[in-house]
Amino acid sequence: MSQILVLNCGSSSIKYELFDMTGPVSVASGLVERIGEEDSRVTHHVDGVSHVVDGPLADHRAGLAAMNEAFTTTRPIPDGALVAVGHRVVHGGDRFAAPALIDDVVLEAIRDCIPLAPLHNPANLLGIEVAMQANPDIPHVAVFDTAFHQTMSQAAYRYAIDRDTADEHRVRKYGFHGTSHAFVSRTAAAHLGLDERSARIITLHLGNGASACAVRGGRSVDTSMGLTPLAGLVMGTRSGDIDPGAMIHLLRMGMSVDDLDTLLNRSSGLKGLCGDNDLREVHRRAAAGDEVARSALDVYVHRIRAYLGAYLVELGGADAVVFTAGVGENDPQVRAAVCAGLQSLGIEIDETVNSGVRGPLGPVDVATPDSRVRVLVVPTDEELEIATSTLATIN
Ligand code: AMP
Numbered sequence: 001m002s003q004i005l006v007l008n009c010g011s012s013s014i015k016y017e018l019f020d021m022t023g024p025v026s027v028a029s030g031l032v033e034r035i036g037e038e039d040s041r042v043t044h045h046v047d048g049v050s051h052v053v054d055g056p057l058a059d060h061r062a063g064l065a066a067m068n069e070a071f072t073t074t075r076p077i078p079d080g081a082l083v084a085v086g087h088r089v090v091h092g093g094d095r096f097a098a099p100a101l102i103d104d105v106v107l108e109a110i111r112d113c114i115p116l117a118p119l120h121n122p123a124n125l126l127g128i129e130v131a132m133q134a135n136p137d138i139p140h141v142a143v144f145d146t147a148f149h150q151t152m153s154q155a156a157y158r159y160a161i162d163r164d165t166a167d168e169h170r171v172r173k174y175g176f177h178g179t180s181h182a183f184v185s186r187t188a189a190a191h192l193g194l195d196e197r198s199a200r201i202i203t204l205h206l207g208n209g210a211s212a213c214a215v216r217g218g219r220s221v222d223t224s225m226g227l228t229p230l231a232g233l234v235m236g237t238r239s240g241d242i243d244p245g246a247m248i249h250l251l252r253m254g255m256s257v258d259d260l261d262t263l264l265n266r267s268s269g270l271k272g273l274c275g276d277n278d279l280r281e282v283h284r285r286a287a288a289g290d291e292v293a294r295s296a297l298d299v300y301v302h303r304i305r306a307y308l309g310a311y312l313v314e315l316g317g318a319d320a321v322v323f324t325a326g327v328g329e330n331d332p333q334v335r336a337a338v339c340a341g342l343q344s345l346g347i348e349i350d351e352t353v354n355s356g357v358r359g360p361l362g363p364v365d366v367a368t369p370d371s372r373v374r375v376l377v378v379p380t381d382e383e384l385e386i387a388t389s390t391l392a393t394i395n
Contacts, residue, residue, distance in 0.1 A: 091116045175224075177213075200315040210325070235270070237268060332358065
C-alpha cells in the first residue's frame with residue numbers, strides 16, 4: 001500500500017487529505033482551523049463519519065500533532081504505508097515549472113518568492129518545515145499553483161510597463177489554480193478522446209476564487225490571474241480586472257495601501273457589487289426582483305464571456321469549454337448565461353441536460369449533439385492532482 005498525505009497550510013489552518021495511490025482513492029481528509037486561537041478545531045472525515053475535536057492549538061506544530069492524533073484514534077496509517085507528503089505552495093515565481101522534491105535549495109527558492117505572495121508562501125513554508133521535522137524519513141514534494149502556467153509565452157505573460165522595472169521586481173503574469181486547470185483539462189481531453197498533443201481547451205475555474213485558462217496540447221498558453229490572484233474574473237470578494245489608473249486615483253483620494261488591499265481582496269467581487277459573495281444567495285435575490293443582485297450577476301457573467309472570447313481567438317477555436325469548482329460544477333444558470341447566444345462560435349448548451357448537472361457527478365457533457373465545441377462540467381480535485389504529481393515526482 002502506498003499512501004500520500006497532501007497538506008495545504010494557511011496562516012491559521014491546515015487542510016489535509018490522505019490518498020491510497022493504488023486506487024487512487026481518498027482515505028481520509030480534514031481541516032485544522034483557528035490555529036493560534038483558544039477555539040481551534042480539528043474536523044476529520046473518515047469512513048463517512050466526521051470527528052470534531054475542539055481545544056486550543058498554539059501553533060502549526062500542535063496543529064499537525066492534532067491531525068496525527070485524529071488519524072491514530074480513527075483509522076491509523078499503517079506502519080510504512082506513508083511514502084511521501086505533497087505540499088501545496090501558492091507561488092513558485094518563475095523558478096518552478098514542475099513540482100519539486102524539497103531540499104534546502106528548494107526551500108530557499110520558495111522563501112525567495114515570499115515578496116510575490118507575502119500572505120501565502122510563509123504559511124506554506126511553515127507547514128513544510130513542521131511536516132519535514134515530524135516525518136523526516138520520507139520525501140516531501142512542493143506542488144505550485146503557478147507551475148502549470150510557466151509554459152505561457154512572453155506575449156501572454158509580459159506586462160507592457162518599463163522592462164527594467166518589471167524585471168527588477170519580477171512583475172509579470174504568473175497565473176494560479178494551476179493544479180485545477182491541469183487536472184480538469186487533462187480529464188476533459190481523456191473523457192472526449194481528444195488528441196492530447198493538439199487539444200484546445202478553455203477551462204473556467206469558478207469558485208470563490210476564479211480564473212480562466214487557455215490550454216493547447218496540455219500546456220497553459222494564457223490565464224486570467226496575474227502577478228497575484230487578484231486579476232481577471234470577478235470573484236467572491238476579489239475584484240478581478242480593474243484599470244490600474246483607478247488604483248492611482250484612489251491613492252490620491254486618500255486611501256492607504258492597506259485600504260486598497262482590503263478593498264480589492266475582501267470588499268470587491270460579488271460581495272462588493274451586491275453584498276453577497278455566495279452565488280446561491282445572489283440568484284435568490286435576483287429571482288425575487290433585486291436589481292442590485294441582478295446587475296452583479298450581469299457583471300460576473302460579462303467578464304467570464306470576455307475571457308472566453310479572448311481565449312477562443314488565442315486558440316483559434318476550441319474543442320471544449322470546461323466548467324469547474326463551486327460555481328462551475330453547481331450552477332446551471334451561470335453556465336447557461338456564459339454560453340448564451342454563441343451558436344455562431346460553435347458553442348451550444350443543451351438546456352435540459354445542463355439544468356440537471358449539479359454536484360460532483362464526474363465529467364458530464366452538457367452541449368447539444370450539434371455543438372461543435374463540447375461543453376463539459378468536470379469536478380476539480382486539486383488535492384488528488386497534488387497527490388498524483390507528488391507520486392510522479394518521487395518516482
Ligand atoms: P469553491 O471556492 O470552489 O469551494 O466555491 C465556492 C463557491 O461556489 C460559493 O461561494 C458559491 O458561490 C458557489 N456555490 C457552491 N454551491 C453552489 C450552488 N449549488 N449553486 C451556485 N453556486 C454555488
